[in-house]
Amino acid sequence: MLDPVHKTGLIHKKSDVYYYYQVIYIQVNLKKKNGEKMRLGIISALHEEQQGLMEAMLDATTTEHGGRVYTQGQLWGIDAVCVLSRIGKVAGAVTATLLVEKFGVTHILFTGVAGAGDAGIAVGDIVVADALVQHDMDARPLFPRFEVPLTGLAYFSSDHAMALQLLTAAHGFLEHDFMEVIDAGQRAAFRLAQPRVHRGLIASGDQFMHDPAVINALKVALPGLVAVEMEGAAVAQVCYELGIPCAVIRTISDNANEDAATDFLTFVSAVAANYAFYIVRRYCQALAKHGF
Ligand code: ADE
Secondary structure (H helix, E strand, O other): OOOHHHHHOEEEEEOOEEEEEOOOOOHHHHHHHHOOOOOEEEEEOOHHHOOOHHHHOEEEEEEEEOOEEEEEEEEOOEEEEEEEOOOOHHHHHHHHHHHHHOOOOOEEEEEEEEEEOOOOOOOOOEEEEEEEEEOOOOOOOOOOOOOEOOOOEOEEEOOHHHHHHHHHHHHHHHHHHHHHHOOHHHHHHOOOOOOOEEEEEEEEOOOOOOOHHHHHHHHHHOOOEEEEEOOHHHHHHHHHHHOOOEEEEEEEEEOOOOOHHHHHHHHHHHHHHHHHHHHHHHHHHHHHHHOO
16 A cells, blocks of 8 residues: 555656645545554744643653653643754754654644745745745756655655645634734734735745745746745655655745845744644644544
């Protein structure tokens, strides 16, 4: 039987453009039938992106390993392990590996902020990855740009069921929680009039994007790009290699242009934690109610 990633992430190259598409399978039902129990690993790069989740955990215990603190417990009925990866692809990859190999998680969710990857995406919008690519992977002329050498893959798919559940949670947050938890001052300061939810391609690299020329070139090279960040695609590669379903949800903190650093810092400290907390709460509550 094919593993879930193959089923949901077939990648094809046509001319010089990579296309990814998704095939929906009965992965959710298979897992339920097999009686598998979910243990959810939740990664964020920074404290502000995960604030509140650890305090909300019931029966929490902490373990320090490799310079990170892993907090295990129950989040709204879901067995979970929360950890801060710090920033960058290696940080994300080692954290994901340890979550699986040492802490026994069955699924990984990455939640945090990102720069906008398209002109139609604004600060305060939410993006859910369909697929992820390492935008700084470039082993040309040995391999095509973006392809991870010797895997034959440039794009790593999110788990389809997880992505759909996150989209539902994100819509629920914007419809029911947003006006209550993001106060009028914050909405005005960040011009968060009517935030929207998007799905698409997220590109990760060891680079904080702040040059309009760089982000514009990347948009051309990666059709369907919705966001840029620094960990997601590395986590997705680890999950692909270990056969673990994973998903990435990001709130847009900046436009990846010359204002990116200022916008990022103010957004992360003022608003990001509320988005993450209420979206993850909705996601866990739905899982606890309907299964996975
Ligand atoms: N995370 C948030 N904003 C970002 C940006 N502009 N570049 C890379 N990662 C980010």
